[in-house]
Amino acid sequence: MPATKIHIPEETAPSGAARMSDVAREAGVSLVTVSRAINTPGKLAPDTLAAVRAAIERLGYVPNLMAGSLASNRSRIVAAIVPTISNLVFSETIEALAQTLADGGYQLLLGQSAYRHNDEAALVDTFLGRRVDGLVLTGLGQPSALRLKLRRAGVPVVQTWDWPSAGGEAPVDMLVGFSNVDAGRAAAAHLFARGYRSLAFIGAEEERSRLRLAGFRAEAAARGADEVPAELIRPPVQIDDAGARLAQLLARRPGITAVFCNNDLLAAGLLFECQQRGWAVPGRIAVMGFGDMPIARAASPRLSTVRIRRAEMGERAGQMLLTRLAGEDPGAQFVDIGFEVIERSST
Secondary structure, three states: OOOOOOOOOOOOOOOOOOOHHHHHHHHOOOHHHHHHHHHOHHHOOHHHHHHHHHHHHHHOOOOOHHHHHHHHOOOOEEEEEEOOOOOHHHHHHHHHHHHHHHHOOOEEEEEEOOOOHHHHHHHHHHHHHOOOOEEEEEOOOOOHHHHHHHHHHOOOEEEEOOOOOOOOOOOOOEEEEOOHHHHHHHHHHHHHHOOOOOEEEEEEOOHHHHHHHHHHHHHHHHOOOOOOOEEEEOOOOOOOHHHHHHHHHHHHOOOOOEEEEOOHHHHHHHHHHHHHHOOOOOOOOEEEOOEOOHHHHHOOOOOEEEEOOHHHHHHHHHHHHHHHHOOOOOOOOEEEOOOEEEOOOOO
16 A cells, blocks of 8 residues: 655745755755654654754744645644733743643744733634634633634633632633632631631722632621622732722721732732831731732732642643644543642731
């Protein structure tokens, strides 16, 4: 039986630019080998791969990814959408995702939704139009029309940074995240365990912040506390927003003894405000953050917070996509990475 021929497209290139055939000639290998070095490097012997990469470097060759994607029906690109690139809480997730995908021969394309569903939907359309091989989304709150489009798109989707609540929307496809509601509950339980009874919340006016507030309020109510006052800030949230919001909370309830902030940046801003007022933390008021960012460990006093394994979330999302794109079963499609309450001196 004759061997099946593999067509390797020799892409067009500007005059003077190196071509795949030039790389093959320089490295002393076939076009197929050069193609494998670019698309599936793990299938080549280390010496062969090194020779091809050295030839690519010497010639300054840049692969025509469009030609390869037309032949293989793969773009080798995965797109991720985050609410904002200015909030460092997402950076570790994206960095780990990008590295995991790169190790598997894929590149990451990043979009920012600015916490707006319409912007997220427009980005999804753009990325699907570019024929990305997979999508990573933040949260589970996409509108039903977008969820239906994602299910019909035929590309693997991983949602992150959330977990479905009872009766809530199921994931579109795959999920790696944690329960924001339970994280809020855990924060309230920690503050009650430390003796604080009059609680308040400062956060962003966005979905995951509201879920943490819901859990925080539910746990406080279950322990007999009064209704928890909250201040929600329209994104983007700045570190100095917390001071003004504290004043508004105190005007409504002067006896507040502890404040849970939706992220460590707000909590650090609240510490600065307390220092300006001459208030001891936690003597006059306790402060708790969320995320366990570096500022939580550097602040004075050091911040109690809820730790999220942000890098692990990105790595697991990347692994799930790579497994699916390889035509294999990723096993567990819904992965709860959990969270951990970190007690420090601010509470």
